[in-house]
Amino acid sequence: MRTPQTGDAGVRWHRVQNAAALPGEACRRIRNAASDAIRQRGRFLIVLAGGDTPREVYAMLRSVDTDWSRWQVYFGDERCLPDDDAGRNSRMAAQAWLDHVPIPHDQVLVPPAEQGAAIAASAYARTLRDVGEFDLVLLGLGEDGHTAGLFPGRDLGVAAEAPDVLPVLDAPKPPSQRVSMSARRLSRTRAVLFLVAGASKRHAVRQWRLGNDIPARSIRPESGVDVVIQASLLCV
Numbered sequence: 001m002r003t004p005q006t007g008d009a010g011v012r013w014h015r016v017q018n019a020a021a022l023p024g025e026a027c028r029r030i031r032n033a034a035s036d037a038i039r040q041r042g043r044f045l046i047v048l049a050g051g052d053t054p055r056e057v058y059a060m061l062r063s064v065d066t067d068w069s070r071w072q073v074y075f076g077d078e079r080c081l082p083d084d085d086a087g088r089n090s091r092m093a094a095q096a097w098l099d100h101v102p103i104p105h106d107q108v109l110v111p112p113a114e115q116g117a118a119i120a121a122s123a124y125a126r127t128l129r130d131v132g133e134f135d136l137v138l139l140g141l142g143e144d145g146h147t148a149g150l151f152p153g154r155d156l157g158v159a160a161e162a163p164d165v166l167p168v169l170d171a172p173k174p175p176s177q178r179v180s181m182s183a184r185r186l187s188r189t190r191a192v193l194f195l196v197a198g199a200s201k202r203h204a205v206r207q208w209r210l211g212n213d214i215p216a217r218s219i220r221p222e223s224g225v226d227v228v229i230q231a232s233l234l235c236v
Ligand SMILES: O=C1O[C@H](COP(=O)(O)O)[C@@H](O)[C@H](O)[C@H]1O
Pocket: 049, 050, 051, 052, 053, 054, 077, 078, 079, 089, 139, 140, 141, 142, 143, 146, 147, 148, 149, 173
């Protein structure tokens, strides 16, 4: 991980004209990361973001020309809800994308969040135990600056000894129980791509650019992070 940064050092901002242009740009970047990884290492390890912003990106990924048998899919965070609940991040990704492409079932690794945060965090940590560096981590940005299930004022798991997966018991955004990869584990990747759109994110983006301590700033892979962002959010 990087040493402490000032401001938004290590962050590359990539403007898209408006929210409608974000899925195309994100999809292009994901496709390129996948083809590089598959060509160089024979597989592509991707971590998915939840929430609303990636839904259209995921829908667009259905039509990418790739060898889906080489994809290995993880989730940066999951909400502790029944496994068929519409609020589950994994259900959104399945409906928008994963159910429509031939990724082998056992290569989509969903945290068992329906079992509650503590059990799910231990189980998902076991799933990740022998997984090395990810190829690409997708992340969103909440209105309060949260990313994955890492919320302001909570343990972000940045320390060298932080576990790979954290149980979240008091998230300020419902549901209060979640499971999240730690900032340390999310930073163990060749690339990070944040997807940011929507006027409600303006304040969080400003905090980020000012170098204030929002959870999104805790994601610090060696390679820095890329942010695909609606241009109007940078006009502050
Ligand atoms: O609750 C969550 O929120 C963030 C941001 O979601 P968005 O709806 O504002 O795009 C998301 O990245 C995270 O995975 C999710 O669980």
